[in-house]
Amino acid sequence: MSWWDTDDEDEEYGEYDEADVRIRPNRKGSRPRTKVRPEHADADTGFVLGVDRGRYAVLVDEGGPDEREIIAARASELRRKSVVTGDRVDLVGDTSGDEGTLARIVRIRERTTLLRRSADDTDAVERVIVANADQMLIVIAAANPEPRVRLVDRYLVAAYDAGIAPLVCVTKTDLADPAPFLANFAGLDLPVVLSRSDDMPLEEISDRLVGHRTVFVGHSGVGKSTLVNALVPDANRATGHVNVVTGRGRHTSSSTVSLRLEHDGRTGWVIDTPGVRSFGLGHVDPANILGAFADLARVAEDCPRGCTHLPDSPDCAIIEAVEAGELGESGRVRLDSLQRLLATFA
Ligand SMILES: Nc1nc2c(ncn2[C@@H]2O[C@H](COP(=O)(O)OP(=O)(O)OP(=O)(O)O)[C@@H](O)[C@H]2O)c(=O)[nH]1
Ligand SMILES: [Zn+2]
Structure with a gap:
């Protein structure tokens, strides 16, 4: 049986979380276990690069001598907790990363931020998009498609609600002057970078990305892929593609991927999201x-x-x-x- 067939996901609904003490049955029935040890004290820690159909690509020992990307599934003790791109997780089982191995995610570490959306504005049920991002790069085109204030407002609200610092990249400035559009945001402390595909300010953007985990958002067609490809050339993408999860060697554009950006000897993470159709704000405080x-x-x-x-x-x-x-x-x-x-x- 390959790891693909392994099914140890637990869909049962549980009111418990990892704070609950689990008492193992004592096989010999003699001495009850009295010592409460943290479970899986020897677990490895990593962060989730991408998710695809119940399988998670996790980077372990980032930047260390044993850095490796492993494939993991959820352990049953996670119950209904969802694991998302950017999560820091504890793993047990085979964490070697060798081909064909599958580790288990047993814990999700506390999240610093959580970018969420609802299906629509009246829906209080939220979906988590990305955990632990500290910046949001809002990609918007100066024209084609026409920039919309309301869409940028919605991204801003989602970012502020999550405690994520927003910045804007206006693409296609060869097609139109973005100044009138940008005037709508003059009241915000919003860093803005202007870009055109024949002269992309890669240095300036990279400077802003190193040392951060930046989630890229933007409507389809604004030039987000053009920008991401220029910032993180394919050749440098050994790590981060969710296709390692499927092993099918293709990029599923419907999922979120983490891409490592190296610049001036420093690292940053680009978390590229698919063009989310609805960005419901029903959950916003x-x-x-x-x-x-x-x-x-x-x-x-x-x-x-x-x-x-x-x-x-x-x-x-x-x-x-x-x-x-x-x-x-x-x-x-x-x-x-x-x-x-x-x-x-x-
Ligand atoms: N004129 C002009 N065209 C651009 C620029 N950047 C991207 N484009 C073009 O805009 C189109 C969309 O670019 P993509 O990078 O595929 O856009 P995207 O946001 O990734 O869109 P999806 O793939 O649909 O999510 C392509 O035809 C690009 O060549 C730019 O700065 N100026
Ligand atoms: Zn008031």
């Missing part, structure tokens, strides 16, 4: 959006309880401060931006 506007969040401490900070909110401290001119012209622009983002999912 407005407080997280306000939190991304530290200056306004301070003022909002004087808002009435439950204040939405939207234009019709009575006694909103931010609105009052802006009207009184206390936050200057930039304060007004930032309030406009905040209100627009809050309205995208209100």
